[in-house]
Amino acid sequence: xxxxxxxxxxxxxxMLVGCVSKTRPTETNAGVACDxxxxxxxxxxRTLDNGVRLVDVMDPQEWQRMVGDSxxxxxxxxxxxxxxxxVPKGDAADVPEGYVRVEVPVERTLVMTMLQLAxxxxxxxxxxxxxxxxxKNLFNADIRQRINDGRMVxxxxxxxxxxxxxxxxxxxxxxxxxxKRGGYDAxxxxxxxxxxxxxxxxxxxxxQAEWVKFVGLFIGKEYEADSVFNGIEQRYNxxxxxxxxxxxxxxxxxFSGEMHGGNWYAVGGKNTLAQIFRDAGARYxxxxxxxxxxxxxxxxxxxxxANADYWRILNSFDGDFSYEALKAxxxxxxxxxxxxxxxxxxxxxxxxxxxxxxPVMPDVVLSDLVAVFHPELMPSDYEPTFYTxxx
Numbered sequence: 001x002x003x004x005x006x007x008x009x010x011x012x013x014x015m016l017v018g019c020v021s022k023t024r025p026t027e028t029n030a031g032v033a034c035d036x037x038x039x040x041x042x043x044x045x046r047t048l049d050n051g052v053r054l055v056d057v058m059d060p061q062e063w064q065r066m067v068g069d070s071x072x073x074x075x076x077x078x079x080x081x082x083x084x085x086x087v088p089k090g091d092a093a094d095v096p097e098g099y100v101r102v103e104v105p106v107e108r109t110l111v112m113t114m115l116q117l118a119x120x121x122x123x124x125x126x127x128x129x130x131x132x133x134x135x136k137n138l139f140n141a142d143i144r145q146r147i148n149d150g151r152m153v154x155x156x157x158x159x160x161x162x163x164x165x166x167x168x169x170x171x172x173x174x175x176x177x178x179x180k181r182g183g184y185d186a187x188x189x190x191x192x193x194x195x196x197x198x199x200x201x202x203x204x205x206x207x208q209a210e211w212v213k214f215v216g217l218f219i220g221k222e223y224e225a226d227s228v229f230n231g232i233e234q235r236y237n238x239x240x241x242x243x244x245x246x247x248x249x250x251x252x253x254x255f256s257g258e259m260h261g262g263n264w265y266a267v268g269g270k271n272t273l274a275q276i277f278r279d280a281g282a283r284y285x286x287x288x289x290x291x292x293x294x295x296x297x298x299x300x301x302x303x304x305x306a307n308a309d310y311w312r313i314l315n316s317f318d319g320d321f322s323y324e325a326l327k328a329x330x331x332x333x334x335x336x337x338x339x340x341x342x343x344x345x346x347x348x349x350x351x352x353x354x355x356x357x358x359p360v361m362p363d364v365v366l367s368d369l370v371a372v373f374h375p376e377l378m379p380s381d382y383e384p385t386f387y388t389x390x391x
Contacts, residue, residue: 105220205362
């Protein structure tokens with residue numbers, strides 16, 4: 001019996017040692033987090049001997065451009081732009097030169113985007129959020145109630161922030177998107193530490209979703225974030241494995257976007273959306289190295305997508321969107337095969353909390369798309385959450 005106890009103790013010790021990683025803290029207030037960053041390219045985490053966690057943040061697209069598909073890339077070669085040292089509140093531990101000291105857990109913050117807010121929602125952490133930029137297309141009843149009773153404030157939009165409201169909210173840090181429209185000069189003058197959240201620049205759906213761990217680090221919910229993400233990852237990869245098992249030689253083709261202001265707005269071939277199309281067993285018609293949105297002329301899109309099997313559209317249409325409305329917005333739309341055969345994959349942001357939930361629900365987005373491209377893989381009574389075939 002004593003031998004068995006010793007053996008079990010040894011195995012437990014080995015398991016705990018295996019949890020230690022240079023990219024993950026070894027302990028949290030909720031237990032041991034046995035996890036590493038597997039998809040996100042925009043931040044890394046290291047834990048010093050004194051318990052201080054160093055968080056380095058960089059543009060994930062720039063990082064991807066630098067290393068490409070190299071398997072030899074390491075942290076030292078990352079184009080790091082921001083450095084934070086997370087120190088438990090009340091701890092006088094020293095932090096390395098060049099790192100901004102942040103006492104954690106953060107209990108008051110502001111967020112700038114729905115993607116950031118989605119992470120707090122996934123972690124059941126609305127209490128930490130004291131302000132947001134706006135409520136357009138916001139469905140969450142709890143957040144709306146907090147706005148109504150003053151527990152959250154609307155601080156204005158990027159480029160036109162209300163600094164008085166920001167200061168009144170007394171944030172310890174503010175989560176920002178530094179490579180978007182900007183307008184952060186006024187916020188910088190408040191002296192509040194700005195934390196760049198670059199999840200929107202990740203190039204894979206799981207990479208974007210893994211930023212829930214980034215938020216968890218700052219608000220003392222790292223263990224919960226690991227649990228949330230592990231569920232997302234398992235569900236996503238399980239369905240992707242089913243798609244891969246089809247061994248498709250002839251994938252359905254899909255294009256995306258609409259005409260606006262004389263140009264067609266679509267996403268590039270390296271965008272997260274393009275990746276989720278591929279994971280769902282389809283081929284995206286734009287095969288480019290562009291990671292963001294691209295503006296192209298109608299004729300160019302028609303040349304690429306005239307015979308595509310499906311057409312994905314995400315918009316904020318007033319009322320019920322229809323093929324008639326799609327034709328009315330641009331008469332030439334009826335020329336596409338996907339229009340003629342009624343194969344438009346549609347999501348209306350006025351009716352569905354797409355940006356509010358999808359960043360931490362890529363597994364659900366994938367399920368919706370697989371239900372369209374390969375319905376044989378989904379239950380016969382599957383109910384889509386975001387995307388449906390427009391009837």
